[in-house]
């Protein structure tokens with residue numbers, strides 16, 4: 274695409290009156306949004322709350338008019354209306370911070386509130402968000418990282434944010450670290466923030482308390498856990514009863530847990546070759562001791578060296594976490 278895409282900013286609603294003055298015809302005329310669409314947005318999303326005139330006609334404010342125009346522009350720029358509304362809602366705290374800062378005297382603002390960083394995103398494709406987030410992470414700018422992540426989650430699915438925003442960022446950080454272009458501090462900072470975000474999503478997803486149990490974790494010695502955590506998150510979001518066990522699972526305790534809880538499946542991740550090999554022994558022991566629990570495995574280590582996967586007596590799932598969820602659902606429910 275040539276030229277700049279429009280900046281995604283919260284509409285400056287507070288500058289506009291919320292006095293109910295305009296009838297539907299006038300709003301349609303000023304915003305270009307047809308009356309049935311206005312009513313649908315009102316009914317489905319509760320985004321507008323026109324008051325009623327004495328003769329029961331809807332009356333909208335200038336602020337409503339601005340909201341409608343802002344939403345129309347987002348839709349014209351390629352968002353669906355529900356994405357645009359989710360984005361508007363995610364920007365609301367930012368708008369409120371701006372309002373608070375504006376209402377204070379200049380000296381009070383200096384003393385009482387930290388400077389409000391420019392959290393507007395100039396571009397909104399996932400590729401552009403990767404670049405934005407990478408630079409914010411490199412600057413150790415936690416506030417901006419949080420804001421960008423929230424806006425990405427308002428527009429894209431959790432799965433897309435994980436696979437097409439977080440994962441490429443982590444790979445790029447790994448590349449920069451290995452090439453000596455970036456110090457480990459930034460990589461640690463970024464990993465900790467992304468891990469916290471994934472954990473928050475995992476804890477806030479609806480937990481299924483019934484149905485077959487699935488355990489997810491990392492093979493012994495494996496500290497790279499974000500792929501496994503993403504997999505657990507996707508499974509939970511797909512309605513599967515999943516327990517996430519974390520990195521570096523110890524063999525004996527895993528075998529004991531499998532024996533006592535009898536999960537339907539155990540899914541293990543390995544990111545590096547030495548750890549990938551350890552799974553062969555664990556898989557043999559699991560086969561002997563836990564006949565009913567199926568062992569599945571995957572991760573980047575087996576992509577790098579597919580021959581290792583062939584030596585492991587378990588079910589190799591590849592490295593596509595979404596395809597893996599479909600595969601596990603098939604095993605559990607058909």
Ligand code: B12
Nearest residue numbers: 443444447451496497498499500542570571572573590597
């Ligand atoms: C963050 C990170 C760390 C963190 C991990 C922290 C944490 N909480 O996870 C820490 C600091 C601990 C770390 C340590 C090390 N790291 Co490191 N690390 C990374 C980095 C930058 C990101 C890893 C990551 O999260 N990737 C993103 C996730 C989402 O990708 P993923 O794991 O591949 O998972 C995806 C798929 O594979 C799939 N998947 C994953 N598991 C499973 C399982 C199943 C069943 C299925 C179906 C799918 C699936 O789903 C995910 C989504 O698509 C990578 C760079 C990279 N290219 O990945 C290096 C990297 C993996 N690390 C590397 C190295 C060398 C190390 C160390 C040896 C460094 C050292 N000298 O100490 C240690 C080893 C530690 C250990 N014993 O495991 C190398 C590995 C090179 C190699 N080929 O072996 C990499 C590639 C960096 C590089 N470019 O060189 N690291």
